[in-house]
Amino acid sequence: MNLILLDPKQMLSDLSYALSERQQTHIHKVIKAKSGERLRVGVLGGKIGEGIYEAETPEQPAHIHSVVLSAEPPAPLPMTLVMALPRPNMLKRTLQNITAMGVKDIYLIHSAKVEKSYWQSPVLKPESIHQCLLEGLEQAKDTTLPKLSFIPRFRPFVEDQLPALLEEKEGLLAHPYQAKPCPINLQKPCVLALGPEGGWNEFEVGKWLEAGMESVQLGERILKVETVVPVLLSRLYPA
Numbered sequence: 001m002n003l004i005l006l007d008p009k010q011m012l013s014d015l016s017y018a019l020s021e022r023q024q025t026h027i028h029k030v031i032k033a034k035s036g037e038r039l040r041v042g043v044l045g046g047k048i049g050e051g052i053y054e055a056e057t058p059e060q061p062a063h064i065h066s067v068v069l070s071a072e073p074p075a076p077l078p079m080t081l082v083m084a085l086p087r088p089n090m091l092k093r094t095l096q097n098i099t100a101m102g103v104k105d106i107y108l109i110h111s112a113k114v115e116k117s118y119w120q121s122p123v124l125k126p127e128s129i130h131q132c133l134l135e136g137l138e139q140a141k142d143t144t145l146p147k148l149s150f151i152p153r154f155r156p157f158v159e160d161q162l163p164a165l166l167e168e169k170e171g172l173l174a175h176p177y178q179a180k181p182c183p184i185n186l187q188k189p190c191v192l193a194l195g196p197e198g199g200w201n202e203f204e205v206g207k208w209l210e211a212g213m214e215s216v217q218l219g220e221r222i223l224k225v226e227t228v229v230p231v232l233l234s235r236l237y238p239a
Contacts, residue, residue, distance in 0.1 A: 001026050001138040003048065004041040004064065016065040017041075017051070024062045027053060039064065042143040047071060073143045077102040077237050078189035080165055082151075084111040084196040086225045088121035092132050094226050099136025099146055101233045109151040113198040119152060158207045165191050171213035174232060175200060176222055179215035186236045194232070197225060 004027070010017045019027070027033050035055045042048040047069035056062040085108045086094055098106060110119070122128060133145055151157045162171075170190040172182070176199060193208055200208070209215065218231060 001030065001135075002040070003138050003141045003143075004039055004051075005044055005134060005138050005143065006041055006064065006067075007044050008046075012063060015051075015067045016063055017043075017067060019062045019064060024056065027062075028055075040141070041067060041069075042073065042141070043067075043069060044137075044143055044145065046143055048073060048141065048143060074102060074140065076104040076144065077233065079103055079233070079237065080105040080107070080169070080189075080191045082107040082109055082157075082162075082191065082193040083225070083229075084109055084194065084200075085114050085118050086196070087115075088118060088123040090224070090226050091121075091123050092128075094229055095129070095132040095148075096136040096139065097226065097230055098233075099133050100140040100142075101230060102140070102142070103233070104144060104146045106146050106148045107151050107157070108148070109157060110154050111196050111204060112154075112201045113196045124150070154204060155207065158204075158211050162191070162211045162213075166212050171208075171211070172236075173200075173205070173208045173213040173215045174217070174228070175205060175215045176217045176220075179217035182216040182218055182232065182235055184235055185238055190236065192232065192236070194225065194228065197222075 004023055006017045012018055033039060033053050035053060037053050038050045039053050041051045041064055048071040049067065049069035051064035051067035054063055054065060081098060081103050129148060137143060137145065168189065170186065170188055172190055172192045174192065174194045193213060223231065
């Protein structure tokens with residue numbers, strides 16, 4: 001946690017915020033801050049700055065006061081990411097990485113090689129997803145939550161929604177076969193479609209290409225989703 005990310009709902013007064021139990025534990029055990037120390041804070045959906053930490057006492061709960069917010073959050077990546085729903089135990093780490101790297105428009109889509117049971121996973125509950133996204137923001141010192149959409153039907157999305165998403169953007173389909181090398185340092189916004197570990201099937205690849213996407217690959221090695229996401233994002237938009 002490189003940023004104490006405060007929800008506006010935690011506000012006690014104009015310059016003071018209560019701390020959640022998770023935040024208190026992190027400050028106490030990891031940061032090991034003492035009362036009166038200044039900590040880096042940000043307000044969800046707002047700016048970044050500093051505040052003074054006060055530990056819990058019998059008279060008052062743990063809180064941050066004298067908050068001054070002066071810096072804007074990092075700029076978002078100019079990318080819309082469409083990703084086949086990963087295995088639940090991989091989804092958390094992947095969403096944290098995606099959020100930390102600055103993607104603000106994410107679609108989780110069904111694919112022929114995605115197990116239908118994945119869509120019933122507790123990981124997809126709103127509170128679980130929200131926590132993953134928050135942890136990504138805290139890691140990257142960001143305050144802007146991404147927009148996350150669930151797409152349980154492949155064909156209607158590609159045929160009906162994708163054309164509008166592709167307007168004035170480059171469409172890139174991550175696929176290991178019959179594809180050109182992935183571009184480096186892209187100079188325009190893009191839509192990136194990333195398949196399951198088994199890859200898109202022939203029908204799905206055909207629909208992506210019909211919609212105007214271009215197939216790209218990273219080489220002969222097949223990488224796990226949690227690995228390929230940071231590789232592709234840092235290649236397309238180097239820091």
